[in-house]
Amino acid sequence: MTDPKVLFQAALDDIRTANNIAIITHINPDGDCTCSALAIRELIKATGKDAHLYNEQGCPSFLEFMAGDTTFNPCTEQTAPEYDLVIFIDCGGRDRAGKVEWVCNNARRIINIDHHSTNPMFGDINIVDGDACAAGVIIYEMYRALNVELNKYVASLLYVAIMMDSGHFSYSNTDKRAHYVAGELLDYGVEVAQLCQKFRTTSYxxxxxxxxxxxxxxxxxxxxxxxxxxxxxxxxxxxxxxxxxxxxxxxxxxxxxxxxxxxxxxxxxxxxxxxxxxxxxxxxxxxxxxxxxxxxxxxxxxxxxxxxxxxxxxxxxxxxxxxxx
Known part of the structure; x- marks a missing residue:
């Protein structure tokens, strides 16, 4: 893998020169892809730009409180504007976008951010790290390398992304790196007990x-x-x-x-x-x-x-x- 800092900077350069940006996450969205996508959108907003988010099923209901007013468009009909930059988050392949893959058909550039070791490197820029327990870890490191300011909201998004894909820090992919990043995120006021209570709440x-x-x-x-x-x-x-x-x-x-x-x-x-x-x-x-x-x-x-x-x-x-x- 190319030096991550070089890839992060190349991605930022693409974001700065793009006029229309879309973010795509995988079908059957989970906590990592959803919260990581929201965190990338916040990074984009820090540059003065914005992005539209797409997912075939929309935002999972159990994560709506994290998304707030942000919408994940489930649009499967080709009626959206053309995008010159499309960012795939946590997609082990382009086809993992499901019925919204068409969004990138006319994209000038594709950025592929993922942590699946089987990723076929389908982007113009491939920020793929199979050793990361979650895409959220990669995006945290992207914020740090680019000196983009973190806040409580972004830190909470990334904490949830890591927590979900590591099985609440219990799966075999939970390593020193995962704990280190999670610890760093706590410095921004992440309310762990409150978040966990939200996810424990169930229905009859x-x-x-x-x-x-x-x-x-x-x-x-x-x-x-x-x-x-x-x-x-x-x-x-x-x-x-x-x-x-x-x-x-x-x-x-x-x-x-x-x-x-x-x-x-x-x-x-x-x-x-x-x-x-x-x-x-x-x-x-x-x-x-x-x-x-x-x-x-x-x-x-x-x-x-x-x-x-x-x-x-x-x-x-x-x-x-x-x-x-």
């Missing part, structure tokens, strides 16, 4: 969905593979959405003896099954996800497969079994 519907999902639990390969399902009927019965099932796969990964956890979810149209993979062992689940057009990290990855949950479950369990020791 989500609790009912949790019960239904965990009731579907199955173990394979002598207890080394754990699988749960969330069907369209479960969402309808509990009045919930796919967003309410985030985090389920992490819980079943904690079952004693489990090496790989799998969450299978129906999509809205019922044509695809969304697969979330988590690993406790030396199994690189990103390799498995890539076989089906997905990607991710060694211990956390995902993909989608056309079909119904029972047949997809049989397929993915068989494939994961090949990687189990």
């Amino acid at each position: 519907g989500k609790l009912k969905l949790t019960a239904l999902a965990y009731d579907s639990l199955k173990l394979y390969a002598n207890g080394k593979i754990a699988v749960i399902n969330v069907t369209k009927a479960m969402y309808e019965q509990t009045g919930t959405t796919s967003e309410d099932s985030e985090g389920f796969v992490g819980t079943i990964r904690d079952i004693k003896g489990v090496e790989v956890a799998i969450l299978l979810r129906d999509t809205t149209d019922g044509k695809l099954v969304k697969i979330s993979l988590r690993s406790n062992s030396n199994v690189d689940v990103s390799q498995i996800a890539q076989l089906y057009g997905g990607g991710g990290h060694v211990a956390a990855a995902g993909c989608s497969i056309e079909g119904k949950i029972p047949e997809v479950e049989e397929l993915i369990v068989k494939k994961v079994s090949e990687y189990i020791s």
Whole structure:
């Protein structure tokens, strides 16, 4: 990787010369991509410019309090203005933008900021660091290197980005760098207890969905593979959405003896099954996800497969079994 400071400066130069800027985050947005995108927009605003944010699903409801009045446009019809600079945040590939990828079709320049080691370097400027636990770490270092002033709001955004992608500082990607950056951000007044309380708050519907999902639990390969399902009927019965099932796969990964956890979810149209993979062992689940057009990290990855949950479950369990020791 080129010296990050050189890349950061090149990105800033592009921002300063751009007239219309768009920021794109990945489909099924999480805390890292959403909060990192908001933080990059604040950096852009510090230069006297502004940017439009795009995501196929908009802003996750559990992060709306962080976004405030900022809107993530879910526009999938090609009616937006042309942008001469598009910044991808936390996208392991251009296609991870989903139906808003078209926004960059006429872009003069593309900046790719990501922490997936499988990133194909699709930008004109590629700020990609596979060792960073979150895109938020990279963006913090970008602020520092460029001497752009941090404030409580930006620090809170970056803290949440890191906290979410490190599993509240519990995943194997939580390293000294993650703790150092988080510690630095606390100096700006980040209210950790208040933020965590916001994320702990749940709904009756989500609790009912949790019960239904965990009731579907199955173990394979002598207890080394754990699988749960969330069907369209479960969402309808509990009045919930796919967003309410985030985090389920992490819980079943904690079952004693489990090496790989799998969450299978129906999509809205019922044509695809969304697969979330988590690993406790030396199994690189990103390799498995890539076989089906997905990607991710060694211990956390995902993909989608056309079909119904029972047949997809049989397929993915068989494939994961090949990687189990």
